Amino acid sequence: MKNDQNGRKVLLEVRDVKQYFPVKKTKLREKQRYVRANDGITLEIYEGETLGLVGESGCGKSTLGRTILQLYPQTHGDIIYHKDGQAIDLKQQNAEQMRVLRKDLQLIFQDPYSSLNPRMTVGQIIGEGLTSHGIFKKNDPAMKEYIFQVMEECGLATYMFNRYPHQFSGGQRQRIGIARSLALRPRFVVCDEAVSALDVSIQSQILNLLSDLKAKAGLTYLFITHDLSVVKYISDRIAVMYLGNLVELADAEELFSDTLHPYTEALLSAIPTTEEDGGRERILLEGDIPSPVNPPEGCKFHTRCRYCQEKCKHEVPEWRELSDGHWVACHFPLHENNVPTGEVIG
Amino acid sequence: MGKGRYLVRRLVYIVFVFFIISILMFFIYKSMPGDPVRMMLGDVSQSMKPDAYQALYDRTYLQLGLDKPLVVQYFIWIGNMLTGNFGYSTQYKRDVIEVIGTPMLNTLMLNAVSMLVVFAISIPLGIATAVRKNGVFDKFIQVITIVGYSLPSFIIALLLIFAFAVKIPIFPISGVRSPGFSGNGFEMFLDTAWHMALPAIVMSISGIGSITRYVRAEMIDVLRMDYIKTARAKGLKEKTVIYVHAFRNALIPIVTIATAWVVALFGGSVVIESVFLWPGLGKMLIDGLMQRDFSIVLTMQMFYVILALAGNVIMDIAYTIVDPRVRLEN
Numbered sequence: 001m002k003n004d005q006n007g008r009k010v011l012l013e014v015r016d017v018k019q020y021f022p023v024k025k026t027k028l029r030e031k032q033r034y035v036r037a038n039d040g041i042t043l044e045i046y047e048g049e050t051l052g053l054v055g056e057s058g059c060g061k062s063t064l065g066r067t068i069l070q071l072y073p074q075t076h077g078d079i080i081y082h083k084d085g086q087a088i089d090l091k092q093q094n095a096e097q098m099r100v101l102r103k104d105l106q107l108i109f110q111d112p113y114s115s116l117n118p119r120m121t122v123g124q125i126i127g128e129g130l131t132s133h134g135i136f137k138k139n140d141p142a143m144k145e146y147i148f149q150v151m152e153e154c155g156l157a158t159y160m161f162n163r164y165p166h167q168f169s170g171g172q173r174q175r176i177g178i179a180r181s182l183a184l185r186p187r188f189v190v191c192d193e194a195v196s197a198l199d200v201s202i203q204s205q206i207l208n209l210l211s212d213l214k215a216k217a218g219l220t221y222l223f224i225t226h227d228l229s230v231v232k233y234i235s236d237r238i239a240v241m242y243l244g245n246l247v248e249l250a251d252a253e254e255l256f257s258d259t260l261h262p263y264t265e266a267l268l269s270a271i272p273t274t275e276e277d278g279g280r281e282r283i284l285l286e287g288d289i290p291s292p293v294n295p296p297e298g299c300k301f302h303t304r305c306r307y308c309q310e311k312c313k314h315e316v317p318e319w320r321e322l323s324d325g326h327w328v329a330c331h332f333p334l335h336e337n338n339v340p341t342g343e344v345i346g
Numbered sequence: 347m348g349k350g351r352y353l354v355r356r357l358v359y360i361v362f363v364f365f366i367i368s369i370l371m372f373f374i375y376k377s378m379p380g381d382p383v384r385m386m387l388g389d390v391s392q393s394m395k396p397d398a399y400q401a402l403y404d405r406t407y408l409q410l411g412l413d414k415p416l417v418v419q420y421f422i423w424i425g426n427m428l429t430g431n432f433g434y435s436t437q438y439k440r441d442v443i444e445v446i447g448t449p450m451l452n453t454l455m456l457n458a459v460s461m462l463v464v465f466a467i468s469i470p471l472g473i474a475t476a477v478r479k480n481g482v483f484d485k486f487i488q489v490i491t492i493v494g495y496s497l498p499s500f501i502i503a504l505l506l507i508f509a510f511a512v513k514i515p516i517f518p519i520s521g522v523r524s525p526g527f528s529g530n531g532f533e534m535f536l537d538t539a540w541h542m543a544l545p546a547i548v549m550s551i552s553g554i555g556s557i558t559r560y561v562r563a564e565m566i567d568v569l570r571m572d573y574i575k576t577a578r579a580k581g582l583k584e585k586t587v588i589y590v591h592a593f594r595n596a597l598i599p600i601v602t603i604a605t606a607w608v609v610a611l612f613g614g615s616v617v618i619e620s621v622f623l624w625p626g627l628g629k630m631l632i633d634g635l636m637q638r639d640f641s642i643v644l645t646m647q648m649f650y651v652i653l654a655l656a657g658n659v660i661m662d663i664a665y666t667i668v669d670p671r672v673r674l675e676n
Contacts, residue, residue: 071575095584102581115572119594119670129580164670180580 009047010082011188011220012068017041017077019060019067023293035292037063039244040077042319043327045188050214050221052235052252054228054267056289060244061224062110065190068222069105070098081105083187103133106181110193112173116165123147123161126180133184147183154179155209171202178206182213190222195230207234228271232256237325240264243300244292246319249327260322260333262305299331307332356662360655367651368427371644372420380638383407386436427648433641437634442641446630450649452522453615453626455538460546461608464553469600471554472561477588479566487558495555503548503621510544517544520623545622549615553607560603564596571595597668601661609657 018041020034037060045051055061066072068079070090079090083104093101109115116125126147130136136143148158154175165173174194181189191210195203211234213219225231231238232252239249240263248261259265266283285304290296296303302312311331319329383406387399394402407413411422426433432442475484494502511519518524518541527537568574569592577591578584616628627646634642 066575069579071578099581099583102579107576107579109572109576111572115576117573117577117591117595119668121670128577128582132580132582132586166671177576180576184581 008049010044011047012045012082013078013080014041014043014045014064014068015078015080017064017067017079018075019063019072020075033293036244036295037292038067039292039295040319041244041246043239043246043249045220045222047187047220048214048218049236050223050234052231052238053222053224053241054226054231054238055241057226058289058292059241060292061226061241062192064241065107065192065222065224069102069107069190071107081188100133103129103135103184104187106184106186106189108174108177108181108189108191108194111197112170112177113197115177116173118165121162121164122151122156122176125165125176126150126183129180129184135184150179150183153213154182155205171198171206174198174202174206175209178209178213182217182219185217186219188220188222190224192224193226194223196225196227203230210234228267232271240267243289243295245300245329246327247301247329251325254326258326260326260328261330262307262334263301265334299329307334352666353663356659360659364651364655365424368424368648369420371647371651372423373416375640375644376416376419378640382436382640383410383412385638386410386434388436427645432645435639435642437637437639437642442645445642446627446645449626449630452624453619453628456542456545456549456618456624456626457608457615459542460549460553463546463550464557465604467550468554468557469561472558473565473588473593475558476562476565476569484562491555491558493555494551495559497552499548499552500617500621502551503544503618506544506548507621517541519544522625545618545624548621549618557600557604557607561596561600564599565592568592568596594668598665601664601668605657605661605664609654 017038018036019038020036023033023035025032039060041064043051053061053064063072067074068090070079070093074091077091081088081090081101081104088101090098090101120128123144127136127143130143130146131138136146144161147161151158151160156172156175156179160168160172165176168176174197178194194210195206198206207230210221214221221234223231223234235252237250238252238255240247240255240261242263248255248259248264250258250260255264256268259268263285266285269281269283283306287304290300290303296313298314299305299308299312299317302308305312309332315331317329317331319327321327322333383403386406387402390399390402411419414422423433430443432446434440435442435445438445471487475487478484507519510517522541523534523537524541527534529537569588574587574592577587582591615624615626616632618624619626619628620632627649631643631646633639634646
């Protein structure tokens with residue numbers, strides 16, 4: 001098994017992953033254009049950690065989660081999954097091999113309303129994956145027992161077994177989605193905005209549930225969200241995405257205390273607090289997020305960056321590790337006192 | 347609410363609707379111009395003395411119950427209808443029930459065969475094109491189906507007659523059976539099937555065109571849903587994802603359109619029956635209207651009413667089977 005320099009076990013390596021979606025042509029002889037949802041993403045996910053992934057709507061967070069799980073035909077790059085000392089390149093797997101691997105790699109969907117098949121009972125929804133992966137045989141009485149156990153773990157009453165999704169509230173449906181993915185005893189779960197559709201009170205219940213399950217089963221999460229207070233609460237490390245690229249990646253504490261990228265700075269300043277705003281300055285980003293079909297040249301963030309310099313408009317900043325485990329893609333990373341340095345470090 | 351009670355409610359409801367429609371139809375036909383007695387007696391007036399004709403006329407008038415009030419006439423009529431006495435056909439000079447049997451059998455046969463062909467081809471084809479959306483195969487089928495359902499059926503009929511009865515004469519152009527045919531049951535079956543080939547193909551072509559496109563559109567909608575991604579993420583086999591998860595969800599609108607289409611088939615085959623001289627209900631209805639043979643027309647109208655109502659009940663039952671949500675709601 002591959003370890004990094006701190007001895008943490010690497011579970012997944014994402015190397016220069018690109019995911020493009022073709023744009024429908026409007027003219028006959030038009031050149032094919034693409035939405036660059038992920039435009040060269042490199043990161044490692046360690047076993048047993050929760051990696052938070054934040055960014056604006058439409059920046060490609062969910063796409064990255066789904067690309068890692070091979071739910072889209074991947075455009076470019078490698079995704080290496082480490083299992084029992086073997087390095088498995090997910091892109092190279094055929095459909096059947098990938099299907100078998102899905103037992104380990106699971107997904108909790110954003111929308112608890114559309115992600116459950118309305119024609120199936122809760123029991124069928126949870127049980128289907130179990131029979132498909134041969135964990136239980138069809139009509140095995142032990143399977144029902146096991147499903148009851150999983151439902152209870154996820155805070156669902158067992159009498160709900162024969163009910164259909166439309167008979168549940170949003171929070172209960174989200175629990176069904178969680179129970180479904182966790183019933184397979186996966187190693188890695190992508191939580192794609194798993195709580196953002198829910199009430200705040202239910203959000204915290206679900207977050208606690210996810211942390212409990214992680215502690216019990218040693219799960220690894222990729223936690224995708226646009227809610228910074230949630231991500232701070234649950235994550236070990238946080239990655240920040242902008243327009244299809246990672247701009248900063250660091251331990252959760254460090255990202256908040258030693259912000260290096262101007263975009264992260266602006267995002268963090270937008271977290272609402274209950275304290276009276278003494279010294280903290282709210283940084284407003286001007287303009288809209290540019291189109292991922294025609295992203296700006298150079299640093300993609302330069303159109304909205306308040307520290308933008310001439311170099312940013314032409315040169316793409318390199319994704320580099322500035323200090324131990326703290327990655328950033330910026331020509332002029334911020335100091336701790338939040339002024340631009342004006343010089344390139346590293 | 348249980349499934350049984352739901353069905354009973356629906357049945358009570360359609361019985362109610364049936365009687366309302368029957369009242370409307372009866373009075374509409376009653377208010378049409380024309381003397382049913384004279385129509386029934388027909389040409390006999392020329393060969394009889396006027397007073398003898400008048401006596402015959404009065405007798406028939408009483409026999410048909412035309413002296414009674416309209417409301418009573420209605421109850422007599424509906425009572426007869428429900429006990430299988432559909433009246434007397436002035437055109438064939440026989441009871442309607444004797445006349446209507448063979449055409450009904452012919453129509454049912456033709457429709458049932460083309461229906462089976464349509465569903466057997468269009469549902470798998472629709473699913474296959476939806477799964478390969480925008481591929482070469484899909485685009486090819488898209489073109490074929492749009493041609494199939496845009497062409498009027500009589501044009502397809504003429505083209506096929508030209509191709510398979512004139513240029514390459516492998517099928518007969520009209521009728522149900524070869525003239526002067528004799529043989530055992532199986533030979534008769536083969537001969538009928540041979541005669542049915544062209545009309546059944548014509549009826550299937552337009553049906554396949556529209557239903558394939560419909561199935562494809564529904565499947566594409568469903569395949570876009572998140573729960574299909576969930577099913578794939580679970581690690582199910584692609585076959586299970588498509589046939590169990592996607593197709594079952596696409597079924598509801600397909601059931602709706604298929605039922606409506608089946609009901610329409612019985613009335614809509616008039617054109618095809620005329621082109622191929624297929625002695626079915628469509629031809630009979632047209633003849634009956636032309637000849638003012640109201641017993642036949644009224645009987646057939648009631649048949650279509652029952653067919654439409656039965657279609658609705660079948661649709662309801664089908665919904666409860668394909669959609670668990672329907673079972674618990676009103």
